Amino acid sequence: MKKIPLISSVLLAAGLVSPVSTVMAYEAGDWLIRGRVINVNPNDSSGTLSINGVDQGTKGVKVDSDTVPELDITYMLNQNWGVELILGYSEHTVSGEKSWAVLGDVIDTKVLPPTLTLQYHFLPDSNIRPYIGAGVNYTYFFDEKVPSSSAISSPGDKVKLDSSWGWAAQVGVDIAINQDWFVNMDVKYLDIDTTASFKNIAVGTAKIDADIDPFVYGIGIGRRF
Numbered sequence: 456m457k458k459i460p461l462i463s464s465v466l467l468a469a470g471l472v473s474p475v476s477t478v479m480a481y482e483a484g485d486w487l488i489r490g491r492v493i494n495v496n497p498n499d500s501s502g503t504l505s506i507n508g509v510d511q512g513t514k515g516v517k518v519d520s521d522t523v524p525e526l527d528i529t530y531m532l533n534q535n536w537g538v539e540l541i542l543g544y545s546e547h548t549v550s551g552e553k554s555w556a557v558l559g560d561v562i563d564t565k566v567l568p569p570t571l572t573l574q575y576h577f578l579p580d581s582n583i584r585p586y587i588g589a590g591v592n593y594t595y596f597f598d599e600k601v602p603s604s605s606a607i608s609s610p611g612d613k614v615k616l617d618s619s620w621g622w623a624a625q626v627g628v629d630i631a632i633n634q635d636w637f638v639n640m641d642v643k644y645l646d647i648d649t650t651a652s653f654k655n656i657a658v659g660t661a662k663i664d665a666d667i668d669p670f671v672y673g674i675g676i677g678r679r680f
């Protein structure tokens with residue numbers, strides 16, 4: 456008996472996929488548009504904290520995860536190679552932890568992390584089409600705030616997060632539903648490092664270096680054009 460990979464048997468059982476007799480193959484010039492739900496899961500570690508220019512040593516911060524919709528577009532350069540751009544934004548809260556847990560939430564921010572990757576599709580003419588990719592991520596933080604509930608909040612306070620350039624890596628798979636539609640699963644790692652600069656907070660001025668470096672887990676549906 457032919458072994459069917461677990462994921463396709465689950466999708467077959469759910470009636471999402473019928474065994475495709477005429478296999479669709481990616482071709483040069485194809486556009487693949489996917490809509491996904493992504494979970495942005497920061498794998499954070501903070502570097503140093505300085506207050507009024509005085510280094511306070513390494514403290515702890517953590518960044519919560521967020522689940523949001525995302526749109527991505529792949530252009531196939533040929534059967535195997537494609538270029539993907541992802542567009543989406545998420546919202547995160549940065550909180551103190553370990554020796555710094557007393558501060559509670561210190562930053563609320565919105566994050567726009569457009570990411571461009573070059574992908575290699577291993578089986579472009581199969582119903583199950585895995586790929587890997589690598590590229591660059593640019594992350595822009597906006598609408599940053601010190602939450603008014605924060606222990607460091609004071610009137611007129613401000614926080615700004617530097618935007619970040621870093622590398623990105625991904626693995627994923629497109630699973631054919633029919634000639635044009637497919638289910639997609641994708642995991643990315645984004646290298647995002649930033650510095651938060653605080654002004655007019657209760658302790659003076661402060662800076663924190665933070666590596667956010669999230670894993671981004673996505674599942675969705677796509678169509679070839």
Ligand code: NI
Pocket residue numbers: 646647648666667668
């Ligand atoms: Ni990093």
